[in-house]
Amino acid sequence: GAVVSQHPSWVICKSGTSVKIECRSLDFQATTMFWYRQFPKQSLMLMATSNEGSKATYEQGVEKDKFLINHASLTLSTLTVTSAHPEDSSFYICSAQRTETGELFFGEGSRLTVL
Amino acid sequence: SQQGEEDPQALSIQEGENATMNCSYKTSINNLQWYRQNSGRGLVHLILIRSNEREKHSGRLRVTLDTSKKSSSLLITASRAADTASYFCATDARGAQKLVFGQGTRLTINP
Numbered sequence: 001g002a003v004v005s006q007h008p009s010w011v012i013c014k015s016g017t018s019v020k021i022e023c024r025s026l027d028f029q030a031t032t033m034f035w036y037r038q039f040p041k042q043s044l045m046l047m048a049t050s051n052e053g054s055k056a057t058y059e060q061g062v063e064k065d066k067f068l069i070n071h072a073s074l075t076l077s078t079l080t081v082t083s084a085h086p087e088d089s090s091f092y093i094c095s096a097q098r099t100e101t102g103e104l105f106f107g108e109g110s111r112l113t114v115l
Numbered sequence: 116s117q118q119g120e121e122d123p124q125a126l127s128i129q130e131g132e133n134a135t136m137n138c139s140y141k142t143s144i145n146n147l148q149w150y151r152q153n154s155g156r157g158l159v160h161l162i163l164i165r166s167n168e169r170e171k172h173s174g175r176l177r178v179t180l181d182t183s184k185k186s187s188s189l190l191i192t193a194s195r196a197a198d199t200a201s202y203f204c205a206t207d208a209r210g211a212q213k214l215v216f217g218q219g220t221r222l223t224i225n226p
Contacts, residue, residue: 006149032212034220043203044158044216051149093157106150108157 002022002028004096014082014115020080023109028105030096033077035069038091038109039089050077074099084114121204121217129225130169134191136220138204145207147180148214149189152201161189161202194224 005028013019023033031052036044048069049057056069068080077096081088093109121138140147146165150158156179164171164180164187171178177190191198206219 032191034213036216041221043219046213046215049213095214104160106158106160109155110154 001102002096002098002105004094004105004107006094006110007093007109009088009108010111012112012113012115014103015085018080018081018082018114019084020078021092021094022077023077023096023107025075025096025098025105028096028098029074030070031098031099031107032073033071033112034095034097034104035067035077036093038093040091044093047079082111084112086114088112089114121202122223123163123220124218125223127223127225128194128198130161130194134198134222134224135195136189136202136222137144137186138188138215138217139186140204140206141185142175142206142208144182147178147187147189148205149176149178150203150205152219158203191222194220194222196224196226198222199224 002115005026007022027050028085033050035047037047038044046059047062050069052069052071052074071077091111095104095106097104144166146163148163149161151161152158157174160175162173162178164178172210175192180187201219203220207214
């Protein structure tokens with residue numbers, strides 16, 4: 001079946017540093033990918049829609065300069081949390097939409113802890 | 116923004132019993148999906164029901180959809196300890212690509 005890989009699966013960083021999270025569709029092309037954030041015991045909140053070759057569309061309240069999204073190829077989208085702070089600590093999950101069928105596949109998530 | 120709400124927020128039952136979770140949403144949809152998430156893990160897709168369907172079955176899962184009430188239910192029959200997880204409904208609104216999740220139900224199956 002279709003697989004979406006996220007890397008790293010967990011990361012710990014110091015406050016003020018930037019962290020990049022990758023989302024790859026391993027065996028299919030994904031024109032569109034989505035980034036979600038999930039705080040403990042809460043639901044997934046959509047942060048942005050990432051489209052290959054164009055600028056991401058951010059949800060209301062999500063700072064685009066804080067959460068940089070790059071979708072440079074049909075199989076890779078990256079989320080960079082810039083100048084991370086402890087309140088950015090969360091579980092970040094991506095999903096990739098298979099171009100041919102529109103099906104969505106989710107990654108296993110990346111847990112970010114900012115000290 | 117969150118599309119819908121789920122109830123109950125938490126449900127604890129004995130193994131072998133049936134578990135029912137409900138989801139409500141606000142806008143017209145193309146599809147409604149249910150996902151399971153084990154603690155600290157990614158999402159597992161359970162079932163998709165289209166807006167023109169009213170009921171769907173998959174193994175021990177039964178999903179209903181009432182578009183007039185903008186609500187759906189997920190029934191897990193003969194629950195097992197391994198069913199312990201959080202369950203989320205998700206909808207894709209008409210005209211939009213994105214999938215929006217409900218608040219989720221934390222299900223605990225007691226052996």
